[in-house]
Amino acid sequence: AQQEGEFLGAYRTHMRSVQRDFQSLKEDIEAKESAISNNTKVKQLEKERDWYKKEALHLDKVLSSTKNREQELEERLEELEEDRNW
Numbered sequence: 001a002q003q004e005g006e007f008l009g010a011y012r013t014h015m016r017s018v019q020r021d022f023q024s025l026k027e028d029i030e031a032k033e034s035a036i037s038n039n040t041k042v043k044q045l046e047k048e049r050d051w052y053k054k055e056a057l058h059l060d061k062v063l064s065s066t067k068n069r070e071q072e073l074e075e076r077l078e079e080l081e082e083d084r085n086w
Contacts, residue, residue: 036042
């Protein structure tokens with residue numbers, strides 16, 4: 001019974017130590033995540049990423065419009081060639 005009590009006491013002490021270490025590590029992680037999100041380089045890269053994304057979407061619209069225009073012109077050309085050959 002005495003050994004069991006000593007074991008449980010040592011176990012509780014060890015678990016409190018582990019919990020303190022775990023809490024300390026969680027706080028370190030939160031502090032580092034906060035530092036990263038506040039990092040000006042990260043903010044600059046995110047700004048550039050957003051610009052490139054916006055530009056890619058714009059160019060996709062331009063490409064789509066150009067392809068539509070090309071299709072219209074090809075159809076018109078076919079009509080003109082048919083009229084000429086008739």
